[in-house]
Amino acid sequence: MKTLLGLTVANIKSLTRDRAALFWTIFFPIMFVFLFGWIFGGSGGDTRISVGFVDQDASGASAGMRQAFSSVQILTLQYGTLEQEQAAMQHGDVSAIIVIPKDFGAGLTSKQAHAAVIQYYIDPSKTQVDQIVVGAVTQVQNGANLTIAGGSEVVSISPQTLTSNNIGAVAYLVPSILAMALMQLGVFAAIPLVQQREKGILKRIGATPLSRWKLVGSNVLLRLLVAIVDAVLIIGIGMVFFGVQVVGNVLAAGAFVLLGAGAFLAIGFMLASFLKTEEQATGVVQVVQMPMMFLSGIFFQFDFLPGFLQTVGRAMPLTYLADALRQTMVNGTQIVPLTTDFAILAVWLVVCLGISTRFFRWE
Amino acid sequence: MTQSGEAVIRVADLKKYYGDVKAVDGVSFEVGRGEVFGMLGPNGAGKTTTIEVLEGLRPPDSGTVEVLGLDVCKHPQPIKERIGVQLQSVSLYPRLTVTELLDLFGSFFKHRVPTKQLIDAVDLGERAKARSMNLSGGQQQRLSIALALVNDPELVFLDEPTTGLDPQARRSLWDLIKGLQAKGKTVMLTTHYMEEAAELCDRVAIMDHGHILEMGAVPDLIGRRFxxxxxxxxxxxxxxxxxxxxxxxxxxxxxxxxxxxxxxxxxxxxxxxxxxxxxxxxxxxxxxxxxxxxxxxxxxxxxxxxxxx
Known part of the structure; x- marks a missing residue:
């Protein structure tokens, strides 16, 4: 036990004295939080999205729509023809365009299904902006429908909902980035292991009374510690700088942080079992982590992926860790129930650990 | 054959094959307490395989191997407490200092030498607080020998201790190894440098293709043929x-x-x-x-x- 602690302390010293390693394990994910936090969040209400508004109908109904959209606090409307606004959008002056086509008013009075259409143009590359615009359009549409169908009061548009949607963008990202950091922490563990085996260090340690499992154990301990540090820092920054509210179950979240780190460490060990040289390890680790980073709904909502990529994403363990962390930390919408997340991560942990113990070579 | 009669290493008909490759093919020798024994031969002769069997890192295919009177296959753990093994590379924790590394390695053993004493023994006093990655090649080798001595071993294994060093660093390492013998330690080393074997070893075994071709004191080996x-x-x-x-x-x-x-x-x-x-x-x-x-x-x-x- 004392040697295990001694080795862990040695590991901690090695990490804190290694600027490159510190950068990748701790500052890189933090950088992501700040970066995405600034892009999508800021301080909530300040962020307004410029939207082009094109009224081709010029009727009383379209004026109502104009009124409705301009009352959405987060949107700043800019008026013009479709051509003007399309040019503006291509220049990036507006982020989306809402079009009230000709005959909108006539369609509205006909009260036939789908007779009155609101068109909108969004840029699929700007997912967070799109979410907000689509949300606004949907609400205006719902409000109008209710008014017409029920004849009751106009349902007002609630800017609060939109604001919280906006915080939701950062709230979505913070646990997702934590999941990404844990994934990298684990998968990258393959590299030093392969390196130490290649240099004969793992073998040589076998000539001392130290059990080699203590060497591995101290590595696991170090990485679990870093996982906790990452979690505290990432969540802390989200809370302090971007107003993310942790509303979920802290204990469950902590358990998922450790389970996730463990599962990805097991994947790292499994990779180290089959890789022979450091060059191989660096390459393969990238091949493993890159697709996970982009197909597991870290930077944008999982639902936004096209169907076949969703299928690929569903095969990746990071999808479930990110899902579990979002559910337990910010009450995120689930992809699968928490118990399923838990089961999938646990299976990855056990299976990869089993494969590692069977195939890992010390030399 | 041995100086004091007590054999610290006793190897009889050791064989270790890797598929068709007969890495060690029927090797027998004994090393007496207090001897410096060298295995000399080109790369691939079977020196390292032999030394790794003695260190308990590889099981022999056949033959008997006793170290400090114990069978290496049956009692690897007590043997490991009493031998010193030089790590060819100290880069396990390149960012730890000389002192930290010696403290850490000492903690692996039941019996240990105070770190200060080790640092003095290998003359690294001025670099005690230096990170091992910043040491020169010769200093790293001194550190790796100090690491092999943390448990005050009776028997020290040195696998090509001076490979890659400049002549001056090699000389100073030779003095260090001679000092080990003066302290009554038994040393077994491998080398492919003739001068090194001639300078340091009481006895030398010349190995090639998994066999010991000739064994004895260096002057005897030369006199026998020339x-x-x-x-x-x-x-x-x-x-x-x-x-x-x-x-x-x-x-x-x-x-x-x-x-x-x-x-x-x-x-x-x-x-x-x-x-x-x-x-x-x-x-x-x-x-x-x-x-x-x-x-x-x-x-x-x-x-x-x-x-x-």
Missing amino acids: KERAVFFDSNPKLPADGLAKLGGVTRAAVEDGQTVLYSKDIPDTIGALLSMADGLSVEPHNLGIRQATLEDVFLDLTGRALRD
Whole structure:
């Protein structure tokens, strides 16, 4: 036990004295939080999205729509023809365009299904902006429908909902980035292991009374510690700088942080079992982590992926860790129930650990 | 065979094959307490495999291997407490300091030497707070030897301790290894440097292709094969070999590393005859010199090729 602690302390010293390693394990994910936090969040209400508004109908109904959209606090409307606004959008002056086509008013009075259409143009590359615009359009549409169908009061548009949607963008990202950091922490563990085996260090340690499992154990301990540090820092920054509210179950979240780190460490060990040289390890680790980073709904909502990529994403363990962390930390919408997340991560942990113990070579 | 009669290492008919490769093919030897024993041979001779079996890192295919009176297969753990193994690379924790590394390695053993004492023993006092990655090659080797001594071992294994060092660093490491012997430790080392084996080892085993070809004290090994000394020189063109072999005192003529070498029982006679023969052919021998036969000659004689090939 004392040697295990001694080795862990040695590991901690090695990490804190290694600027490159510190950068990748701790500052890189933090950088992501700040970066995405600034892009999508800021301080909530300040962020307004410029939207082009094109009224081709010029009727009383379209004026109502104009009124409705301009009352959405987060949107700043800019008026013009479709051509003007399309040019503006291509220049990036507006982020989306809402079009009230000709005959909108006539369609509205006909009260036939789908007779009155609101068109909108969004840029699929700007997912967070799109979410907000689509949300606004949907609400205006719902409000109008209710008014017409029920004849009751106009349902007002609630800017609060939109604001919280906006915080939701950062709230979505913070646990997702934590999941990404844990994934990298684990998968990258393959590299030093392969390196130490290649240099004969793992073998040589076998000539001392130290059990080699203590060497591995101290590595696991170090990485679990870093996982906790990452979690505290990432969540802390989200809370302090971007107003993310942790509303979920802290204990469950902590358990998922450790389970996730463990599962990805097991994947790292499994990779180290089959890789022979450091060059191989660096390459393969990238091949493993890159697709996970982009197909597991870290930077944008999982639902936004096209169907076949969703299928690929569903095969990746990071999808479930990110899902579990979002559910337990910010009450995120689930992809699968928490118990399923838990089961999938646990299976990855056990299976990869089993494969590692069977195939890992010390030399 | 051994100095004090007590064998610290006892190996009988050790075999270790990797598929068709007979890495070690029936090796037997003993090392006595307090001896410096060297295994000399080219890369791939089976030196490292042998030493790794002794350290308990590889199980032998057959044969008996006893270290400190214990069977390495049955009692690896108590043996590991009492031997010192030099790590070829200290880069396990390149960012730890000399002191931190010695403290850490000491914690692996039940019995340990105070770190300060170890640092003094390998003369690293001024670099005690330096990170191991910042040490020079020679200093890293000193550290790796200090790491092998943390448990005050009775038996120290050094696998090519001076490979890659400059001559000065090598000399200072040799002094360190001689110091170990003075402290009564048994040392087993491998090397492919002839001078190193000749300088340090009480006895040497010459290994090639998994076999021990010859074993004994260095002067004995040389004396057993070479009663004569050698005259060496360069010439262009080469003098005819059959003519050289017939010169006065010459027992054998050979070309080694491009140099002509004449093994001779009567050096003045040989040199006189050589000069008049060269003069007759209008060839001028240069870089002419005389030397004792060396381990290199022994190796060449045993295997038909130079050790550095």
